Amino acid sequence: EPEVTQTPSHQVTQMGQEVILRCVPISNHLYFYWYRQILGQKVEFLVSFYNNEISEKSEIFDDQFSVERPDGSNFTLKIRSTKLEDSAMYFCASNLPGMNIQYFGAGTRLSVL
Amino acid sequence: AQTVTQSQPEMSVQEAETVTLSCTYDTSESNYYLFWYKQPPSRQMILVIRQEAYKQQNATENRFSVNFQKAAKSFSLKISDSQLGDTAMYFCASLHGSGNTGKLIFGQGTTLQVKP
Numbered sequence: 001e002p003e004v005t006q007t008p009s010h011q012v013t014q015m016g017q018e019v020i021l022r023c024v025p026i027s028n029h030l031y032f033y034w035y036r037q038i039l040g041q042k043v044e045f046l047v048s049f050y051n052n053e054i055s056e057k058s059e060i061f062d063d064q065f066s067v068e069r070p071d072g073s074n075f076t077l078k079i080r081s082t083k084l085e086d087s088a089m090y091f092c093a094s095n096l097p098g099m100n101i102q103y104f105g106a107g108t109r110l111s112v113l
Numbered sequence: 114a115q116t117v118t119q120s121q122p123e124m125s126v127q128e129a130e131t132v133t134l135s136c137t138y139d140t141s142e143s144n145y146y147l148f149w150y151k152q153p154p155s156r157q158m159i160l161v162i163r164q165e166a167y168k169q170q171n172a173t174e175n176r177f178s179v180n181f182q183k184a185a186k187s188f189s190l191k192i193s194d195s196q197l198g199d200t201a202m203y204f205c206a207s208l209h210g211s212g213n214t215g216k217l218i219f220g221q222g223t224t225l226q227v228k229p
Contacts, residue, residue, distance in 0.1 A: 104158035
């Protein structure tokens with residue numbers, strides 16, 4: 001069964017460093033999302049992406065964040081200068097046109113030291 | 114603003130018993146979708162069941178069923194014949210906006226422990 005793949009599963013970085021979280025959505029999906037879950041808290045929407053542009057973003061998604069679909073298969077989330085409070089689980093999701101079920105990857109745990 | 118509330122942080126149930134997880138939501142939209150996702154210790158988010166707000170019939174998926182009360186804005190999940198593999202965090206979520214690109218809004222989650 002097709003699935004959303006995220007790499008790495010765990011990323012450790014120093015505060016102030018740039019990180020790129022990678023996702024490979026299900027191949028025929030066209031809508032892509034990033035969500036964040038700080039340990040012990042609810043899952044929060046960050047951004048949605050369609051047709052090579054951002055459809056919607058939350059107030060969390062400030063200028064330190066960016067998304068890109070560089071090669072037609074990968075979907076990346078970049079955090080330019082990480083802060084301690086960026087430590088969280090980051091989930092990528094995707095869905096088909098006309099279908100509102102979002103399929104999630106297994107997540108990347110980001111630890112900012 | 115749309116909100117989703119799960120008022121039960123933790124629940125437990127004996128194996129083979131039935132348990133109901135509660136969820137309430139708030140929205141001003143007439144059409145929306147509701148979901149229950151399961152997050153086992155592996156942290157993967159897995160869709161359990163979906164309900165379309167314009168459908169009056171409650172969704173069912175094998176041992177999982179919902180009680181959707183639109184007027185009360187309530188969307189509870191019933192798990193019948195609980196199994197050890199059902200142990201997980203369960204999130205209620207709503208989807209607003211267009212059907213293709215809407216963002217999911219999640220509740221705080223309920224941790225369910227199934228005991229042998």
